[in-house]
Amino acid sequence: MPDRFRPRRPRTTARRHGRVRRVAPPPSWTVLGMLLVVLAGVLFVGAYADAAFVPERQPTGAGQDGVPDEVVNGGPIISAGDERTRSYRLPPRTLSLTFDDGPDPNWTREVLRVLDAHQVSATFFVLGAQVARHPELVREMSAAGHEIGVHTFTHPDLTTMPGWRRRMEYAQTQLAVAGAAGIRSSLVRFPYSSHADALNDRDWPLVTEAGDLGYLTVLNDTDSRDWALPGVERIVENVTPSGYAGAITLWHDAGGDRSQTVEALDRFIPLMKARGYQFATVTGGLNQALADAGVRHEVTGNPTASAGERWRGRVLVWAVRGADRTMSGFGLIFVAVGVLTVGRTALLFLLAGRHARRRRARDWTWGPPVTDPVSVIVPAYNEKEGIAAAVRSLATGDHPGGIEVVVVDDGSTDGTADIAEGLGLPNVRVVRKPNGGKPSALNTGVALARHDLIVMVDGDTVLEPDAVRRLVQPFADPQVGAVAGNVKVGNRDSLIAKWQHIEYVIGFNLDRRLYESMRCMSTVPGAIGGFRRQALVYAGGMTDDTLAEDTDITMALGRAGWKVVYEETARAWTEAPATMGQLWKQRYRWSYGTMQAMWKHRRSLLDRGASGRFTRRCLAFLSLFGVLLPLLAPVIDLLALYGLFFLDRTATAVAWLAMLGLQTLTAVVAFRLDREKLGVLWVLPLQQFVYRQLMYLVMLQSVVTALTGGRLGWQKLRRTGLAPAERGGTA
Known part of the structure; x- marks a missing residue:
């Protein structure tokens, strides 16, 4: 894997996950501001050249008292540059x-x-x-x-x-x-x-x-x-x-x-x-x-013309032609975004809807009930706020085969291991190890686990009592190597959290139904995911090649020919970032890590058999809907804003509302399939003006970081722990 796509080892003494930790570079607001100024200038030139600032023509209705008679009765060529006015025929x-x-x-x-x-x-x-x-x-x-x-x-x-x-x-x-x-x-x-x-x-x-x-x-x-x-x-x-x-x-x-x-x-x-x-x-x-x-x-x-006039004139010509080409390009992007959006929506409605109907059929079953014992691995680094609730929810699960919980303390400095041990739960083991990174902690847990069915859960995640039992049922199918659970946002009080709740339901859980149907699941979430030990060993276990180890291992399993499926009834409740800064760090790591995983597995595009088929489907979907669409989608908002000032406002508003309507329809379908209440969707229109723009910038900076050879270290988010009212049940 090229060095520019590897997580950077920072130049500080603080360590996180086995490598020197460098804080994620903050958004380059200066560069972004300059880009926006340039873009605004281009759009202004285009609007000016299109006569957007020209007022409407006014009726004349004026007399001719001030016009010299020799002009009124004269010829069509008029010279009025000095004290004497002359006209010529x-x-x-x-x-x-x-x-x-x-x-x-x-x-x-x-x-x-x-x-x-x-x-x-x-x-x-x-x-x-x-x-x-x-x-x-x-x-x-x-x-x-x-x-x-x-x-x-x-x-x-x-x-x-x-x-x-x-x-x-x-x-x-x-x-x-x-x-x-x-x-x-x-x-x-x-x-x-x-x-x-x-x-x-x-x-x-x-x-x-x-x-x-x-x-x-x-x-x-x-x-x-x-x-x-x-x-x-x-x-x-x-x-x-x-x-x-x-x-x-x-x-x-x-x-x-x-x-x-x-x-x-x-x-x-x-x-x-x-x-x-x-x-x-x-x-x-x-x-x-x-x-x-x-x-x-x-x-x-x-x-x-003078040489200076010619040069300034060329600059003006370049500016107008550049503005025209930019607007033409935006028009093509608008069409591309529309095609991608409508295409993705059609696929979601067709395949995700069929997936949900098939799962809810009375005769649906994965096979004989899976009652084999399960080992749950919890990698933990400074998770004192939520570790007790997470471990307790795991240890008290109702899986009939029994649950073993292995908490791997990855060099925590806040007493995480002591809290887990202090619970005194008989089926919980706490393993302490030097800081080595989340993949290292997961691999340690897998090596120490006693059972062949492995569930991996983040240390800040609370599972519902039946989550583990439901999560492992797909393993009745011997071709299934991994299972993605249903991650829910637990702290939904703030506006930012509500936006993330909508995103989780639409962007993650609805997509997983589609990806399972297409046999191209790209990510088993770290918050709740089930694996066969055999599949993990075959894929080489967890690696630290990327910042998205969950995406990396999922793609490796898909390439190896294992089926990766989604079990919507296995719910896990996680704490979403509560501030824009924390959200930026999390999504920056996710998007950059996903691109690292795509880059790592790119060579298998030409593979024969299951590896090539999976990679071609997976990378096509990730490239189109995970990278290209978020990068191009800002054009919709940009043209909407431009249209409100310089184009037909009614047509612009109708077009923008049509896109919002399509998103709302998708949200309603997703919430219905996920058995969520629709009341929270009142914040969806607001999401278009703030949250969506932030996601655009995150993706843009991730791409710039990758293309310019930048590196990114692991980002530890601050947690407050889920309150009891925030866990379990569907809000």
């Missing part, structure tokens, strides 16, 4: 084709194809978000001699935004264009703009502000209204100027089905050329108009 028989809302990977290419076929240059007023998503299209436009203008980053109604947001819309689009094609633009067209005579008092400040920023505002003379899909003939009619007047025509190359646009464009260009029109970009037509007027000034529509 294109010369007669000159047309400029302008396209808004792109680039689009499908329709922009079709438009470019038509323009290239007719050898015509056009002006594209692009959205920065789309440029960042499709920078190659902007490069193609620029290389083909087309002109690029700014149409904002997210297509908002600029009149509803403060000045800093408007400037950011322009600046981010400029950066996207610079990153994509290495150029800037001196042209801007506002979303929802129209003709010059439609400018009102709400629009005019935008024009003057844009002029102060160095932009020429470009409106239009004719509007194709192709977004309404009026038909090819109507589109051509809409953009055709009257007489031989020059015109800036408005088209769209994105935002929906643009097949009519492409067809109309292919018809419009030769039609206008036949009427003697020439086509130019906006600045090309403007420069011709200036030259005709004797003005010696040439406007450059797309000057070269």
